[in-house]
Amino acid sequence: MRELSLHILDLAQNSIEAGAHNVIIEINENENGFFVFRISDDGHGMSEEMVQKIRDPFVTTRTTRKVGMGIPFMDMVTKQCGGHLLIQSRKGKGTVVEAAFAKDNIDRPPLGDIVSSIKVLLVGTPYLELKFIYKIGTSGFDIDTRVIRSLLGDEADFTRPEVYTWFEEYLKQEISQLRCEQEV
Amino acid sequence: MKTLEDLKALREKLKADMKVRQNDGTKIIIGMGTCGIAAGAREVMSAVLNELAVRKLNDVQVQQTGCIGMCEKEVLVDIVRPGEPRITYGKVKPEDVKKIIAEHVVNGRIVEEMVVGKIMQD
Numbered sequence: 001m002r003e004l005s006l007h008i009l010d011l012a013q014n015s016i017e018a019g020a021h022n023v024i025i026e027i028n029e030n031e032n033g034f035f036v037f038r039i040s041d042d043g044h045g046m047s048e049e050m051v052q053k054i055r056d057p058f059v060t061t062r063t064t065r066k067v068g069m070g071i072p073f074m075d076m077v078t079k080q081c082g083g084h085l086l087i088q089s090r091k092g093k094g095t096v097v098e099a100a101f102a103k104d105n106i107d108r109p110p111l112g113d114i115v116s117s118i119k120v121l122l123v124g125t126p127y128l129e130l131k132f133i134y135k136i137g138t139s140g141f142d143i144d145t146r147v148i149r150s151l152l153g154d155e156a157d158f159t160r161p162e163v164y165t166w167f168e169e170y171l172k173q174e175i176s177q178l179r180c181e182q183e184v
Numbered sequence: 185m186k187t188l189e190d191l192k193a194l195r196e197k198l199k200a201d202m203k204v205r206q207n208d209g210t211k212i213i214i215g216m217g218t219c220g221i222a223a224g225a226r227e228v229m230s231a232v233l234n235e236l237a238v239r240k241l242n243d244v245q246v247q248q249t250g251c252i253g254m255c256e257k258e259v260l261v262d263i264v265r266p267g268e269p270r271i272t273y274g275k276v277k278p279e280d281v282k283k284i285i286a287e288h289v290v291n292g293r294i295v296e297e298m299v300v301g302k303i304m305q306d
Contacts, residue, residue, distance in 0.1 A: 001222055120233075152195050173185070
C-alpha cells in the first residue's frame, strides 16, 4: 500500500472485525527518533499462539480466503525502514499494534491522507468510539468521538453528510495548524 | 475556522432535518477488507460520501463489508434499492462513482457494463 494511512485503516478494520467498540489511533511523527503509530482496541484479542503466527501470510482468521496480507505487509515495511512492528494482545481484553519507522528513512511510505482514513472508518462503523491523537514530538492534539457525540446529542450520527463533512474539515484544520506551528 | 462550538448550531440544524430523513432508503455497501483498501476502496468511499453530500441524498445509507472472496474484482460496490435485486459492481474507480449514483441510485438504471453480480432479494 502506498500510504501509511491505508495501513492504519486496514488495521483499524481488523479491530472492528474483532468486535471492538473503542479504538485509539495515535500517530507521532517524532517519538524518540521514530515515526510511530499505534492502534489500541477493546476487541476480543488473540491467543499467544495466534500472536506468534500472525506475521505469516498463510495464517488468517478469515474464511473467504486462505491468505491474510495486512499484518505481514506491515511487518515487512517497518523492517525495511529500520523500525519494528509490535503486537500485544490478550484474549478477551484487546489488542495493541505499534508500528515504528526510523524517522528519516527514505523508504518510509508517506502518511498520506489520514483524514480520509478516519472519516471512512467512522462513517463505515457508526457505533465506534474513536480517540484520535496526532503528535509531532511532545506537541499535538486529540479528538474523541465521545466529545462530539455529547455536543451533538441525539443528532450524533457520523453517517450524516453534515457531520462527516464538519469532522473532515475540523481534522484537516487541526493537523495543518500543528504542522505550521512545528515549522516556525 | 472550525471549532467544537459549531456542533451546537449543527445539532439544531440536524434536528430540523431529521423529520425528512428515512432509513428505508437505498444502501451502498463497499468492500473494506485489505484487498479492497489496497485496490482503492477508501478513495471510492470518499467519492461516494462527497457525491451524497453534494446531491444532499440524506436517506442513502453507506455501509462497509470485509473481504467477500472476490479480491481480484475489488473495489466492489453493492447497490441495494428497496425491493430490487442487490447489484454488485466490480473494479470501481472513484471516477465511476458519479455515474453509478446518478444512474442507479437516483434513477434506478443499472450500469450494466460494470456489474459483476446480481442477487435477488427475498
